[in-house]
Amino acid sequence: MAPTQTQKALVVSPTDTSRFEFVEREVPQPGPYDLLVEVKAVSVNPVDTKVRARRPGKALGWDASGVVVARGSEVKCFREGDEVFYAGDLTREGTNASLHVVDERIVGHKPRKLDHLHAASIPLTALTAWEGLYEQLRVEQGKTLLVIGAAGGVGSLVVQLARRLTKMTVIGTASRDTTREWVKKMGADHVVNHRENLPAQLAALGLKNVDFIFCCVGTDAHFETMAELIAPGGRIVSIVEPEQPLPMGKLFGKRASFSWELMFTKSMYKTPDMASQQTILDRVADLLDEGVLTSTLTVDAGVLEPAALAEAHRTVSSGKMVGKLAFRL
Ligand SMILES: NC(=O)c1ccc[n+]([C@@H]2O[C@H](COP(=O)([O-])OP(=O)(O)OC[C@H]3O[C@@H](n4cnc5c(N)ncnc54)[C@H](OP(=O)(O)O)[C@@H]3O)[C@@H](O)[C@H]2O)c1
Incomplete structure (x- = not known):
């Protein structure tokens, strides 16, 4: 059984959604597949800033690292005292709270060599x-x-995974000295500038086409360039919803394919492969412990409190983040 005391949550202000405030709440009771987690650290993602205005009175935050303090009757993979990290479920309350419930099928065992702050910046x-x-x-x-x-x-983890696990030739885009340096540090073979002509820069590297494109920012703005650069039969994935319909016909001649990635889909629709997120997170934790992957945390934002969270939202929505920003609780 879960403890019955109250907990502290940091919620979007009901009267001004650009601000946050602490509230005392009843501790959520775990459902059959849920863990009740004492949250030790959280990170801020662009999604927090995108949904904030629609969630007055709700806790945001989907990345967390913490310790299991109670579990539902059907939980099989975790017990009280286990350290865990996870990215939560967009259809449930966020992780900016001292206690949080999450389905065990989307939770991984925290990397042993990373503290909670660094672990929270990953899932x-x-x-x-x-x-x-x-x-x-x-x-x-x-x-x-x-x-x-x-x-x-x-992007920081796409580059690391692609270089270190799959040993592809990886070309990353960045437009400033700081971001260029960071992308090289993540392991990219080449760095080109997304604010300048990409086909010309790739041609200068001896590349007319690329086999795969992972679009992390600006689907609309980069679509025509992606269609130009993708190799015949190549594949493109984007993680950013477009603002306009995309001219898909531009991929027809090359019979190139385009797909979407949304990491919330599995939990949102309880897909049959939902528990694959536990497998992925456990594998990522091992890769971090083995030193194959490295932490992407760049900003230790201190202790989670209202003004600091509002400031973090401004930073994350600036579009200039390098790596990740996280808070401890
Ligand atoms: N579908 C999903 O499951 C999913 C998951 C996570 C994130 N997302 C979405 O993916 C996007 C990126 O998330 P993130 O956490 O990686 O973002 P982020 O950390 O905020 O990305 C910041 C980076 O974007 C680069 N950038 C800014 N404008 C750009 C442009 N016009 N073209 C190319 N790069 C540009 C910046 O590089 P420079 O400073 O060098 O320009 C900066 O380093 C967000 O919209 C987020 O909501 C989706």
Whole structure:
């Protein structure tokens, strides 16, 4: 049984959705497949900033690292005291709270060598990068991959996974000195600038086409360039919803395919493969412990409190993030 005391949650202000406030709440009771987690750290993702205005009075935050304090009757893979990390479920309350319930099928065992702050910065971006690369693009050894927006939270892990696990030639895009340096540090073979002519820059590298494209930022803005650069039979994945209908016909001549990656789909629709997120997170934790992957945390935002969270939302929505930002509780 879960403890019955109250908990503290940091929610979007009901009267001004650009602000946050602490509230005392009843501790949520875990359902049959749920873990009740004492949250130790959370990270902020662009999704938090996108849904904030629609969630007055609700806790945001989907990435968390913490300790299991209670579990539902059907839970099989975790017990009280286990350290876990996960990206949560968009249809449920967020992780910006001292206690949080989450379905065990989307939870991984926290990497042993990372503290909670570093662990919390991984799950959402790692699931997106992993599913995009291996479930949607189905990337192959020895091929070429272009990662658009490679210095962001997701791009940083796409580059690491693609280089270190699949040993492809990886070209990442970045437009500033800081982001260029970061993308090289993540392991990209080449860095090109998404604010300049991409086909010309790739041609200068001896590349007319690329086999795969992972678009992390600006689906609309980059679509025509992606259609130009993709190799015949190549595959493109994007993680950003378009603002306009996309001119899909431009991919027809090359019979190139385009797919979407949304890491919330599995939990939102309780898909039959939902528990694959547990497998992915456990694998990512091992890769972090083995030093194959490295942490992407760049901003230790301190202790989670209202003004600091509002400031973090401004930083994350600036579109200039390098790696990830996280809070401890
Ligand atoms: N579908 C999913 O499951 C999923 C999961 C996670 C995130 N997302 C979405 O994916 C997007 C990226 O998330 P993130 O966490 O990686 O973002 P992020 O950390 O905010 O990305 C910031 C990076 O974007 C680059 N950038 C800015 N404008 C760009 C442009 N016009 N073209 C290419 N790159 C540009 C910047 O590089 P420079 O400073 O060098 O320009 C910066 O390093 C967000 O919209 C987010 O909501 C979707």
